[in-house]
Amino acid sequence: MSERVAYQSISSVVGSSHYRALSDDALKDEDNAAWVLGLPPGVKQAWIDRIRWIRIVDRLAENERIEPHERRFSRFMEDWRRLRARGILDPSCPFAGELAAIRALWMRGGSGPDRGTGEDEMARRALAAWDAYLLALADYHAPSLLIRTMKDHDTMLMRLSGHIFQLVPFLTKEHWDAAGEFGRLDQFFNNLRDMQEDADRGICYLPGEELARHGVTRAQVISGRCVDTPGYRALMSSWLDEVMPALYARAAPFIDAQDLHPSLQLMKEWSLRRYARITRVFRALGFDYRRFPARYWAEVRRDLAERRQLFRAQPV
Known part of the structure; x- marks a missing residue:
């Protein structure tokens, strides 16, 4: 009989409580997304990646409200806009790995996909939704x-x-x-x-x-x-x-x-x-x-x- 793998929580893999912010959202993430851990491995990873990206920027935006001098969200936005506009990714930025993954999924050569296929159309839409969500975070976390x-x-x-x-x-x-x-x-x-x-x-x-x-x-x-x-x-x-x-x-x-x-x-x-x-x-x-x-x-x-x-x- 094989040894059972320990129960893993979704919050432990998407950064729920790694970033200091206004609240600890670990339990919220369990309530919202514990179901993800029962998915087949490849499908599960696709969901975990998206949830983690969303959780990171949400945490950074909250953090900017309580520690505006740290400018964590602002610096993320600067890195993102540089990548979005010029295809340049600084490997030393704190979230280079996540930005590289986003580029690989939704971008082509540092710009939006332009091949005209159905897959590329969805990538363009997702990229626009990501941009819109980032702008919304800036607006709705304003004092x-x-x-x-x-x-x-x-x-x-x-x-x-x-x-x-x-x-x-x-x-x-x-x-x-x-x-x-x-x-x-x-x-x-x-x-x-x-x-x-x-x-x-x-x-x-x-x-x-x-x-x-x-x-x-x-x-x-x-x-x-x-x-x-x-x-x-x-x-x-x-x-x-x-x-x-x-x-x-x-x-x-x-x-x-x-x-x-x-x-x-x-x-x-x-x-x-x-x-x-x-x-x-x-x-x-x-x-x-x-x-x-x-x-x-x-x-x-x-x-x-x-x-x-x-x-x-x-x-x-």
């Missing part, structure tokens, strides 16, 4: 961020996770737009899950026009004083009963797609279960985002522990 309108909010959802979901491997052009809409839905749930964490950082992603319509202020959300007010409860009722279903409807072409790559199908199913868990816990707590983290992450830890037990129980 004193204000989301003023529902249109601004919708744009934010797309510019963040919408573009992330267009970077996933094995995506075809037929599902390109639909993947962006599924990403928009994903960002909605990330923001809902992280309301207390964001409030602790002085951030409120709820649009100002919706807050004003319900008589709630940004300062009340950040302090938590809004939770027991009728206006806040009405706002969150509309958020889950009107805004959320509208986002699900927009994402329906991806949710209903039956011809996705098996790994994309697994990602979709895992994500939908996570969205359902977030919704259930949020409603059960009466929309009290102050109490949400303790309840939600306890459930995640329990689910992950059960997954590890199943792994250990499998025959070798």
